[in-house]
Amino acid sequence: MLLGRERAENPRFIALRSHYGYDSFFCIPGIEGAHEKGGVEGEVGRFRRRHLVPVPDFATLAELNAFMAAADAADDGRRITGRTETVGAAAAREAPELRALPVEGPFDPAQTLSCRVDARSRICVRQSYYSVPARYAGRRVQVRLGASTVTAVADGAVVAVHTRSLHKLTEDLVLDHYLEVLCRKPGALAGATALAAARKSGVFTKAHQRYWDAARTQLGDGPGTRALIGVLLLHRTLPAADIAVWMAAAIEMSRFDADLVAVEARRVRQAATAAAVPTVMVPAHAAAATAGFHRPVPVLAAYDELASAGVRA
Numbered sequence: 001m002l003l004g005r006e007r008a009e010n011p012r013f014i015a016l017r018s019h020y021g022y023d024s025f026f027c028i029p030g031i032e033g034a035h036e037k038g039g040v041e042g043e044v045g046r047f048r049r050r051h052l053v054p055v056p057d058f059a060t061l062a063e064l065n066a067f068m069a070a071a072d073a074a075d076d077g078r079r080i081t082g083r084t085e086t087v088g089a090a091a092a093r094e095a096p097e098l099r100a101l102p103v104e105g106p107f108d109p110a111q112t113l114s115c116r117v118d119a120r121s122r123i124c125v126r127q128s129y130y131s132v133p134a135r136y137a138g139r140r141v142q143v144r145l146g147a148s149t150v151t152a153v154a155d156g157a158v159v160a161v162h163t164r165s166l167h168k169l170t171e172d173l174v175l176d177h178y179l180e181v182l183c184r185k186p187g188a189l190a191g192a193t194a195l196a197a198a199r200k201s202g203v204f205t206k207a208h209q210r211y212w213d214a215a216r217t218q219l220g221d222g223p224g225t226r227a228l229i230g231v232l233l234l235h236r237t238l239p240a241a242d243i244a245v246w247m248a249a250a251i252e253m254s255r256f257d258a259d260l261v262a263v264e265a266r267r268v269r270q271a272a273t274a275a276a277v278p279t280v281m282v283p284a285h286a287a288a289a290t291a292g293f294h295r296p297v298p299v300l301a302a303y304d305e306l307a308s309a310g311v312r313a
Contacts, residue, residue, distance in 0.1 A: 230258025
């Protein structure tokens with residue numbers, strides 16, 4: 001039984017304070033220890049009244065964190081009653097006296113788990129399901145569970161990253177993880193849960209749908225769907241904007257070949273990259289120093305004459 005200031009610390013918390021080199025000191029619980037942290041509680045109330053009334057609404061945890069960081073920065077200019085120095089100035093003055101951060105970088109608070117990939121190419125983490133590439137079905141992968149992300153690692157490489165679900169029994173499926181399977185079973189794409197999720201997130205666009213419809217009209221359901229899957233596989237290596245341009249061009253030409261889209265998209269990307277290379281200005285003295293090394297481009301106009309005269313090079 002733990003009494004007074006004794007606590008059973010979580011192993012991750014012990015690792016955290018060991019990483020940053022500080023000790024923990026706990027207040028007495030209940031009314032007896034209420035006076036020990038009155039200043040902290042007062043600051044929490046002040047911040048809540050100033051920045052969180054009315055209660056703001058955010059779509060993601062990242063938006064909330066950005067709001068809190070901006071609100072904290074805005075408080076740097078305030079002054080505590082009876083003091084002439086601002087809070088921000090006092091913090092800057094005290095900063096050099098603080099212990100330096102660890103040279104090995106920030107502490108990673110993620111919890112490491114081992115999960116088996118099921119037959120649907122999913123891992124179950126805290127009663128929520130997340131997809132990984134289909135080739136890992138039946139295998140165990142390492143999972144790093146963070147506050148906002150779920151990262152799957154296999155063979156030392158990251159194979160999937162998902163936003164952590166806030167609800168149980170949800171599914172977060174990525175269409176790209178199933179493309180190799182769908183290429184063998186193209187009929188399953190139309191009703192795939194991963195396709196519905198891709199449409200909702202905007203990954204599968206109207207341009208993809210137009211390409212798919214046109215390809216099925218010309219080639220048939222199976223070959224047309226395979227042509228679409230071939231284009232979807234290109235997103236792993238090529239920018240989506242370039243692929244979208246050439247999907248539209250392929251529809252106009254009625255040529256539904258993923259290789260054609262890949263070649264033309266790469267050509268557009270290479271042309272854009274070449275155009276973005278800055279022109280190098282050579283100083284006058286450098287140009288003069290190398291002037292004697294310039295030679296005219298060789299020509300082969302006399303080669304035919306030599307060949308007709310029987311002269312062998």
